[in-house]
Amino acid sequence: MSDKHILILGAGVSGLSTGVLLLKEGFNVHIWAKDLPPNTTSNIAAAFWYPYLCNPKDKATEWSGFTLRYLKQNALNDPNSGCITRSVTEVFDKKVGEPWWANAVESYSRPTQDKLPDGYIDAYQTEAILMDTTIYMDWLLSLYKQLGGTLEQKELKSVDEALAGNPIVINCTGLGSRELFNDERVYPVRGQVVLVKPNGFEEVIADDEGHNNLTVIIPRLNDIVLGGTAQPNNWSLEIDPKDTEDILRKAKLLSSAFNEVDVIGQKVGLRPARDEVRLELEKFGDKTVVHNYGHGGAGYTLSWGCANNVVQLVKELQ
Numbered sequence: 077m078s079d080k081h082i083l084i085l086g087a088g089v090s091g092l093s094t095g096v097l098l099l100k101e102g103f104n105v106h107i108w109a110k111d112l113p114p115n116t117t118s119n120i121a122a123a124f125w126y127p128y129l130c131n132p133k134d135k136a137t138e139w140s141g142f143t144l145r146y147l148k149q150n151a152l153n154d155p156n157s158g159c160i161t162r163s164v165t166e167v168f169d170k171k172v173g174e175p176w177w178a179n180a181v182e183s184y185s186r187p188t189q190d191k192l193p194d195g196y197i198d199a200y201q202t203e204a205i206l207m208d209t210t211i212y213m214d215w216l217l218s219l220y221k222q223l224g225g226t227l228e229q230k231e232l233k234s235v236d237e238a239l240a241g242n243p244i245v246i247n248c249t250g251l252g253s254r255e256l257f258n259d260e261r262v263y264p265v266r267g268q269v270v271l272v273k274p275n276g277f278e279e280v281i282a283d284d285e286g287h288n289n290l291t292v293i294i295p296r297l298n299d300i301v302l303g304g305t306a307q308p309n310n311w312s313l314e315i316d317p318k319d320t321e322d323i324l325r326k327a328k329l330l331s332s333a334f335n336e337v338d339v340i341g342q343k344v345g346l347r348p349a350r351d352e353v354r355l356e357l358e359k360f361g362d363k364t365v366v367h368n369y370g371h372g373g374a375g376y377t378l379s380w381g382c383a384n385n386v387v388q389l390v391k392e393l394q
């Protein structure tokens with residue numbers, strides 16, 4: 077195989093975004109993935125742009141800023157992408173400093189207490205992008221295929237299977253890297269969400285650090301996602317009725333628009349968390365693996381920035 081041939085492991089948002097950018101640079105790309113969309117963790121996310129549960133902060137700011145600009149230029153103007161602009165507000169029940177991700181956005185504001193739900197005294201607000209995953213993942217997959225990318229369902233038990241015949245392998249297996257690359261630094265943070273019928277509420281609002289954490293309301297195009305949970309090292313993919321009850325109770329505390337809801341679904345996913353995103357080269361003899369995993373609660377938010385970083389590393393190998 078030539079160095080222009082790249083094998084990507086994983087078909088979530090990280091694998092597909094990386095594939096798209098590599099194809100645009102003229103590489104031939106093939107994906108192997110244990111699960112294909114719509115059966116990936118990425119399909120369970122809501123998802124809105126916000127650098128949540130991800131590190132290191134300096135790189136996450138750079139990657140998320142790149143992603144926001146990329147989405148504005150390449151997805152927002154495409155009606156098939158499932159992307160729309162949404163106001164995103166994170167509320168706090170204590171005074172806070174400036175957001176660590178401030179340089180990723182063009183602007184943000186600090187709403188005053190009278191604009192916030194009862195019990196909150198401070199907030200960050202910015203205009204961000206919602207990627208409705210029920211539409212966005214299909215759009216991303218078709219973009220990947222239109223550009224000539226191919227994919228097949230295949231579970232790897234060892235990285236040697238990928239290295240045989242492929243000089244460059246990109247690892248976007250998320251939580252799968254725990255076994256495939258013996259990386260115990262990547263661990264699950266369980267997220268359960270409840271889907272309700274649209275009720276006219278149109279802003280994303282979240283409490284991640286306050287007395288109702290984690291509560292998040294994410295109005296999408298055809299439903300509203302109410303979250304959620306962030307339970308480290310909980311591997312359960314079962315719906316927990318206690319979590320459902322908590323989610324519905326806490327949504328009401330952020331907005332009375334959710335005093336009555338029409339529940340239409342529930343989902344659970346395991347965020348691939350890590351103390352920091354792993355985006356680096358690893359040599360296996362004369363073969364190279366470029367890692368791109370461990371995006372925690374921000375896989376969409378970091379997706380195009382990380383993909384672009386992978387492309388830079390691959391080009392340096394040429």
Ligand SMILES: Cc1cc2nc3c(=O)[nH]c(=O)nc-3n(C[C@H](O)[C@H](O)[C@H](O)COP(=O)(O)OP(=O)(O)OC[C@H]3O[C@@H](n4cnc5c(N)ncnc54)[C@H](O)[C@@H]3O)c2cc1C
Binds near residue numbers: 087248
């Ligand atoms: C409830 C919930 C809400 C979320 N909301 C948001 C949000 O609003 N904004 C945001 O930015 N992020 C959000 N996230 C986080 C986001 O979903 C993840 O960070 C992101 O999906 C990770 O994408 P990934 O492509 O790296 O991994 P995944 O989507 O997990 O994809 C991994 C791929 O690797 C494959 N794979 C794994 N092991 C192997 C193997 N051994 N062999 C072959 N293939 C393998 C899998 O089958 C899959 O195809 C949310 C997550 C959850 C659970």
